[in-house]
Structures are given as C-alpha cells and as structure tokens.
Amino acid sequence: MPVPLGSSAVRGILSAAGYVPYRRLARSDIKDFMGSGGGKGTRAVASHDEDTTTLGVEAARLALRSAPGHTPESVWFATSVPAYLDKTNATAVAAALRLPGDVGAFDFGGALRSGVGCLIAALRGGGTNLVVAGDLRDGLPTSADESAGGDAGAAVLVGEGPDVLAELVATASATDEFTDRWRAPGDRTSKLWEERFGENRYLALGQDALARALKAAGIESGDIGRLVVTGMHGRAVSGLVKKLGLGESVVVDDLTLSVGQSGTAHPLLVLAAALESLRAAATPAGTVVVTLHLADGADAVVLRTTEALAAWQPARPVADQIANGAPLPYSKFLAWRGQLQPEPPRRPEPARVSSTAAYRNEEWKFGFVGSKDRSSGAVHLPPSRVSMEGGAVDDMEPIAMADATGTVVTSTIDRLAYSPSPPIVFAVVDFDGGGRYPVELTDADPDEIGAGSRVEMTFRRLFSADGIHDYFWKARPVRGGAARNGGEA
C-alpha cells in the first residue's frame, strides 16, 4: 500500500550508523582448527565484554552524533539475543545515550524479523524515533551459522523535516508461516530445515514483496539505484539477487565476506553502509534505495535520497570500521562464546552489582557523566559533591565524558586480576579538555598501548553475576573515523 505523505513534511531517515566490533575471525581458521567448516572471508566478532545491548549502544551513539539537533521520542531496540528477558534492554540503551526520561524505550525481541519490522513501523509512524538493533550470531563449531553469522549493531534515526537524508517512498511485506530456522528459548544456536525448502519460499516471498513495493512506489525495477538484500538464508539471498538481475553497481555488498549476517541488525547495517557510500560518492539526490530482508517472509523498504544527504556527516562509516578490524584466533572466539572453557583465573569472581547503587549512579554508570567544579573547573570522575580543589560543596555541574577522547599517561598489564579474558590492559587517561580517569582498555593488544596512545570511551558489559549484567565504560584506541574531544557540560 502506498504510504500517504503529508503535504509539507518529508518523512524518512535522519541518520543511520552501523557498529562493527573490532575483532575478525578468518573463516579459514575454523577449518584449520577443526578440520572442517569455515569458508571464505571473515566474520565480525563481538568482544567478550560486548552484548547485543552494547552493540546497539555503540551504533546508536554514532547515529545520534551524526544527527545533531535531533532527539528521539522513543528508542526501539531489536535483537534475537536479548541480554535480559522481562527487563527492557532499550532502557539501558537510552541511559547510555543520556536520553531524557520522557523518551520511551521498547524492546522488540526474539525473531530475526524484528529489526526490519521496527524500521518499517518507525517509517510508517509519526514523530522522531530511534531504531536500534544488535545481534550476536552463534552456531555450533563448524556449522554454517557459525561461519556465516556476524556480530554487529545498527541504528537508524527516523523522523521528518529538511534533514531527512532518504525519504520513505513505500514499504511492502509478504508474510508466510513456515519453519525454516528456529531456536528454543535458552538455546544459543539455531536449527534448520532442509536448505532447499527455505530457498524456495524466500525466492517467492522476496519477489512478491519487492514487486508490490515497487508498484506502490510507482517505479520499475530499473529505477532502483541501490538494492540491499539481507537474510540469514545465504542461498536465498544470493538466489534472489541473481533472479532480480540488477547490475553489480546497483546491488549493495551485503557484507557477508567481511562482517557476516548480523541477524536483526543486518538490514539496518547494510542500509547504513549503502547511504554512507552514496554520500561518499556524491551520488545525486533522488537515488532510489531498496532494502529487502528475508526472514519468515520478506519486507521491502523503498527510500529516495534527498539533497540533505550531501551535507550529512557520518560519524564513523561502516567501511572504515571494517577496514580497521584485527584478527582473533579461533580458540579465543570459542572461549568468548562459551563453546570452549579455558581454566578461569584463580581469583574470586566479582559480586553482583547492587541494583540500588546502580540506580542512584545511573548517570555515571550508564552515561559516563562526571561533575565539574564551577569555581576551579576541576573534573571529577565519578561525580563528587565536594571539590578536590578549593573544597566547594554542591557547586558542580554535570559533564558528559562519554564522547571525550584522551591520551594515555601511563599504562600497565594486569595478569592477576579477574577478567573473563585476561590479561587486563589498564591505563591512566587524561581527557582532552580536562579530567583524568584510570580505566580498563578494550579492543587493544597489550603492546600497542603506552604513554601517548589516543583513546576514546566505549560502552561495555564488564561481567555478569546472578544474571545481572554490569554495564560500564572502558577505553579503546581511536581507530579510523572522526572522534570528538572534550567533555560536554
């Protein structure tokens, strides 16, 4: 059905961003280690301290950073591997983004179709909404899922007005009940029916959804400027692309060979990458971008780029993140995913986080917000009521440090402390524009860190105890793309 457009307001995408974790598993390593499995290219692997919530947060930070002046009315978070059930995960996303308390936060969980579903709902609804998706894809060792899957986050800010980069033209869905891929609650890996069955269904459903979307948009397939096709069924995706017969310049790299299929996040991730590359190539406004996602049916989203795309400044393009990865040995991948259990460090495991203490310190813990003494200017991390300089009491203003970059003053490697993946790399960091914090590093090899290293902050899950996840910030080396510098009062 065509989407009725308002007379004045252009509705569509205000900003989009992907987050590709730093580590890459070379698929050939799987075969080298196990004797079978694997394949070509690499897949992205979330660090041991990342989960679907943190992947989503990192993507959402980038999306909001490149949409200055826009605050969402709600955050919709989609994942097939929620960090919590019952408890909403989008609230942690909203807290890490320091969104005000009147912002709604909702989860759309479980199915691989929920990410694209959120995007369609946001595009067809009203107001400004932030769609966030994050997924970790697992498979048993040597399985096709292990190899083809990937970990990533993606976020799309949907709204109206002159800043819309890509306006909504039409959407269409094709829904069918069939069991091709399934996973019981609590299981980490999926089961699959015979591959040919799903391929048969998805080819038909994909063509159906696309045809109806194009019809609603009043365009022909030849008008498509960029086509994004995603889905966990690899043969169905490549088969459909082949069947549609659009040129190589039209079909967007689905990142299978670099990132892997990242479940709910994937259509949003590839769409973000497509918009970034259109902008980078200075493609004229009016380019039609079609996203087609295959999951228990097919969903097509037709967008058209606007003049605003040229002025858009993506904070850290997906292509840059892909180029800045580093290899992870397969053995470490297995350990991080719990498929292989190495001897843990002989130190007591951390106790569970106090829910009440975490609640009181939400701004600090989730937002990395310190305090700045109004008289001396001294930055306190964590925030303090009494100043370390001059002794002023209750005369501080909050200072948001999550987007600040800094320089390592001194660093060390702790081979004794408890960590899910020892050793801990630790550094004393002086932030540009003021403030010092001694902090654990992540996504870093011990020998690349020393005095003078440039770092930025990243939202991570430190550990879990009694089912409660300990979310907080770590520092990581600045790699590729623009980073900010000082804190924001």
Add this chain to the structure above:
Amino acid sequence: MGSHGIHDKVAIVGMGCTKFAELWDKGLDDLIVDASTEAFASAGVSKEDVDAYWFGTAQSGMSGITLARPLQLHNKPVTRVENYCTTGSEALRGAVYAVASGAYDVAMAVGAEKVKDSGFQGLNAMNPPGDGTARTLTAAAMFSMVAPAYGQKYGVDEETMADVLASIAVKNHHNGARNPRAQFRREITKEQALASPRLAGTLGVFDCAGVADGAAAAVVVRAEDALKYTDKPIYIKALSFVAGSGSGLIDPGYDYTHFPECEAAAADAYAQAGITDPRRQLAMAEVHDCFTPTELVLMEDLGFAPRGTAWKEVLAGTFDLDGDLPVNPDGGLKSFGHPVGASGLRMFFECWLQMRGEAPADRQIATTDRGLAMTHNLGGYPGEMVSFVSVVGNQLG
C-alpha cells in the same frame, strides 16, 4: 589546632610476633593466642593487667569479640580497627593514644590476619555492594605504573630500573634469610629476580610482597611506668597518619613518581620527633615495601634521598643491612610476608629487637647508637592511599 604528638609519653614494654607463613595448621585464634601470649610474657603482665585492647584485622573477623573470645577477655574494652594495610599500625595508634590520654594504665595492640583460608593466591578485598564501576585492578598493577613513570621522569633506562628493583628484592631476601620468623628465608640473586614471571606490568613475582598468615602484639604503658616492666623500653617519639582523599586517581597533576600521603605523614612525624635529617638521625627504617618500586619511591618520600636519586643510593647499597641507613632489616613485606592486620605491628617488632640489641647477630644493625627508628606503613595504591609513620627510640629525650 595542630598536630602536637605525644613525644616520650608512652612506651612499648613488651612485644610478640608469630612466624609469618602459609600456616595451614593455624587458625586466626591460634595466631592471636600465640602473639598475645608472647607479648604478655615479654611485658611480664597477665591479660587481666591490660586495661584496654585494640585489635586490628583487615578482613579476618569483625568486632572486638574476634580478639576477646580466643583470649577469653572478661569485661575489657576491645576496639576492632581496620585501615587497609596499615591496620596493625592503627591498632597501636589507638592503644598508645588511650594510654597517653590517661584513660588507661596498660593497653595492648594486637594485629592478626588469616589470609590463606580464601583458596586464592594474593590478597583479595571483600568490597561492599556497589554500582559495579569500581576498579578491579590488583594492587600489583596499580603500583607497577610507578616504575616506568619514575624511570621516564628521572632518565633511568629500563635496564637500569630493572637492576634497581632487583637490588631491592635481593636486599630484602638477604635480610629475611637471617630472620627465623620470616616467610621466605632464601637469598636470591639479581638474575633470579629478573627472570621471575611477570605478574603486572614489569613487576615479577620477586617484586611483590609475600602473602602470609601471622599476628603481632605490643603492650604499651605510660613512659614514666615503663621501667617497671622492662629495663629496655621503646619510647614512642611520633605517630602520624594520613588518609588520602583519593584525588590522585583523577588529578591530572599526579605523576605516579611519589606518594603525597607518605610525604605528609613523614613530615608530621619528623616534626613531632624533632627530626631534621632522617637519613643521618635514624638508625633504621621499616618501610612498606609491598612492591619493589614502592620501596624505591619511599626512600625519597621519607626524605632518605633527594628526588630522583634514590635509585643510585639503592645501587650503592645505602639501604643494605650494613649500609648508611638499613631499611627493612627484617626482610620487609617482601620476605617477612604480609598478613595485612599484623604487618604494622611486625614493623615495630623489628624496631623492638634491633633497638634493644636483641636481633639475631647476623642481622643486628650497627647504627643503633643513633637511638631512633622509624616504621612506615601504607595501604591502598598510588593516588588513593593511607599512610602511617612512626618514630620510636630507645632513650627518653
């Protein structure tokens, strides 16, 4: 307002100290009974003669009952104190001030720690419930940041710094080898120290204090009464204590080459004791060598060497048993071992032996005629530290 001190008002008249070791066959109660019994006998008093008790343990027990029950103290005030690794010193501080105030005639400080019941290596703090943002780094890692910072500031290359730190470990093992109560009684070579497995930063096993169970105790009385109990009392000349504000961790001005809490505690103690040239006035110093770079930096914080020069003094042997100013003649935390609540009192025990001429001949220092000895005890880590300094002497005046 002011820190007036209690120079020559109180004296230690009896002490006890267990062997520090992995004492699998002794519980906390055994350690308490052993150290206390030795101290009672040393002072020639009974548990009834002691009017009040201060008990220090970091995390082996709670409340004064932890001491009162094993000793079966009846109707005695027992105060349990905790102040990180300065817990033992804190116990003595309480007992000394109580006597100095005139509230009691005889007081006793006992420090004890049963570390080796946890099933884990090293020291493991039991933290209160929190928001999950506190650092979980080991003390070794925090102190490991001192060595490169010091080296960079004063132009000491990595190889020389390794040599300096190994020299400190070798010295303390040399001294501990001559101490029957020490945990490690084996001398080591520089080569062994340098080849030990790295634990944190450049720090290896031999750069770290031993982790041991143990207890120590002291009986204190008014100085004027001291000779009733012993003909060789050890007089308290100064006690100082600083609890850092923790701002070093977040203050961009802090450079990890010194410990301001220790400098401040030393300055206060020297003022109370009338010391102007510690390097020459002190016969010996027991310092908190939790890690070798800690001892290096303390030599400057405590005024034994000008800034940036302690590494040369270490290499020259200034702080050796037969050096200008013997430091840690009992082997220090490094080889005596570190039962947290007992260590501060253990330092006094070495002063007690040395300044009374009762240390074993093979580690008796030759400088006791200077009359003054110091103990320095710290807890926490660079940037967030508590520090205790005492000066004691074997003569009044």
